[in-house]
Amino acid sequence: MNELKLTVQDVLQRKSFHCAKVIAGRTGLNRQVKWSHILETKDFESLINGGELILTTGVGLRLDRSTQLQYVKKLIEKEVAAICIEIGPHFSEIPIEIINLANENNFPIIAFEEVVKFVDITQDLHTHIINQHHEMLSQLDTLSRKFISLSLSHNGILKILQELHKRFQQNAIFIDKRLKPYYYPAESKEMIGDIHTLIEQELKNTHAQKIVSMHGHHYAFMPVQGLGQTWGYLCLQFSDPYAEDFLFLLLDRAALGIAQILLRNRTIEERKQNMEDELVRNLLNGRSCDEADLHTYLPTPSRNMYYRIFVIQLNVPDINMNEEDWEEIKLQRSMTIRALFKQNGFFPAVSVRRNEIAVIAFFLSTNQLSDETDRFTHIINEIIRVAKNNFSDENICTFGISTVYQNNLDVMTGYDEARKVLALQKKEITNNYFYENLGVYRLLLLLIESNYLETYVKEYLSPVINYDRETDSNLFETLTVYLECSGSKKETSERLFIVRQTLYHRLDRLETLLGKDFMKPPNRLAYEVAIKAYELLKNVSRTK
Missing domain, CATH: 3.40.1390.20 (HprK N-terminal domain-like)
Incomplete structure (x- = not known):
């Protein structure tokens, strides 16, 4: 038994x-x-x-x-x-x-x-079950203390696996997503391939504990998690029936010990990255950098090495905190972001500020696939998930991503592009993350520094804007929706919640103000651009 x-x-x-x-x-x-x-x-x-x-x-x-x-x-x-x-x-x-x-x-x-007598049976069984639970908690407490002790020793992960083997007389394996796997005893090395296959097939889309069967054996998997991410999986093979509740409680304590080791190692590793933070910030701001530092902290330039600048704006209120507390938060943010990018095949260089995290996300790719965006979108979704769990607010982060570059001299340009995306998102002009998807706004952003954009808007839209101001009407809204509906009167009236006759009257007024040919292709394009420019200028003046 x-x-x-x-x-x-x-x-x-x-x-x-x-x-x-x-x-x-x-x-x-x-x-x-x-x-x-x-x-x-x-x-x-x-x-x-x-x-x-x-x-x-x-x-x-x-x-x-x-x-x-x-x-x-x-x-x-x-x-x-x-x-x-x-x-x-x-x-x-x-x-x-x-x-x-x-x-x-x-x-x-x-x-x-x-x-x-049912009462005798229930009393006997309940006494036995309660004694079992007491014994289970006692053993769990003893083993938890043992795992904590082993997590503080040299080669702690392997020693935790040895303790699991000693307890169950079965193979114990830890698969780290970044590093080589750990296993005990030595013969269990042959199982690594099968374990990877099980993780890929059964655990890819879940972060929960699970028992999986293969080749007549049972495997209990427990995710090893830290900083809102799954760092790997602890796997224990077993063949005899076992108390599943106790098994997972025990594996949870072992996984916690392994997570403490990984967190400590990553903290030590991350503290060494302070020089990288300074290098990244210098590149983002266009300051010169030592060539030796570039070789130390950035991947070696090659024909297939590309990068994007990935900027996360943290929309959190300023909280007074001492420098020691901030350094700890900074360390955790840097570790979380770095691990996430590495898991998705990038070579990240990270800089963390209180309300901004900037990443030079290097990646290997062919020229044809260098503008692929799926992995970046996946990272955004993961960050939103972590933010929602930690802050109960998925809108705490906004994201801006530059176009693809290869030359390190273009880092400042990429950073400027990413920040322009963030600015447009903040003004609710776009919900795109990628600079290359901004469309006509890319051109308008280049013109906004000059007065020409304002002059252009006045030339095309001032008759309508002035008419609305003088008569308290909404011809500008009608023009905007009419253009968005490609001149469809039925769709325009439905979107504006007005009857067709009212729309006809407004369109007659627009023809009077703009000319009968304002919907011809060249003129229509000019008015569409002018409306986009007007929205951009209006938001810029509002934020000044």
Whole structure:
């Protein structure tokens, strides 16, 4: 008997079950019994949690055959461990249909051929289960202390795996997403390929614990997590039935010990990156950098090496904090972002400020695929997920990403592009993350520094804007929507929530102000650009 898992087979060996006989579902005797419950009603869904050993005199089964079958099906669906029926005046025999149903679902049905005291059975089983739980907590506390101690020792990850092997006499493996795998004993190295396959197939889209079977063996997986990310998976092979709750609690403590080791190692590694932060900031601001530092902190330039500037604006209020607290927060942000980019195949150089994180995200690619954006979008979604978990607000971050460059001399230009994207997002002019997707705004942003853009807007739109101001009308809105609807009068009137006759009157007024040919292709394009420029200028003046 597994000392921490009580099965139906174990229950049958107890003295109180000396007159019990297995009628059906013999192949399910390895089901775990978590509690016992006396059940004498047919409506029990809210009373059952799963894993119970049901004791009954059969009062609830004195029904027609179809209702009896439905009763047993409900027990199976609720994952009851087994049902024990006292054969007697209430229930004299078990129908063959119920026996067949139980056999098909490996659901044990046990008959008491003599009158038994259910109170004695429940007292015996509950005492045993409670003692098991007490023993489980005691062992868990002892092993947790052991794992913490091992996490502070040299080569701690391997020693934690050795402790797991000592406990279960089974292979223990840790797959790190960044580094080489750890395994114990040495023979388990042959399993690494299969474990990678299982992780890819079964755990790719989940961060939860899971038991997976392959080649007749069972593998318990526990994610090792830190800073809102999954850093790897702890895997334990096992073959004998085991108390699943205790198994995962134990693996959780071991995974916590491994996470502490990884966090400590990454913290040490990250503290060495302070020089990188300064280098990145110098490149972003166009300051000269030592050639040796460039070779130390940035990837070697090559024909297939590209980069984008990825800027995260943190929309958090300024909080007074001492320098020591800020350094700790800065370290955690840098570690989180660096790990995320590395997991997605980038070579990041990171600079962290209180309200901004800037990354020079280097990557290898062919010329044809260098403008691919999927990996960057995936990173944005992951950052939003982490921000939502940590701050309960997914809008705490905004993102701006430059076009693709190769020459390190273009870092400042890329940084300027990313910040322009952020500025347009802040003004709610665009929801695009990538500079190359800004369309006509790329051209307008270049012209905004001169007065020509303002002059252009006045030449094309001042008749409409002045008319609206003088008459308190909304011809400008009508013009904007009419152009967006490509001249469709039906769609325009629906979007403006006005009748067609009102729209016709407004269009006549626009023709009077702008000319009858304002919807001809060259003129239409000019007005569309002018409207975009007007929106941009209006937002710029609002923020000054």
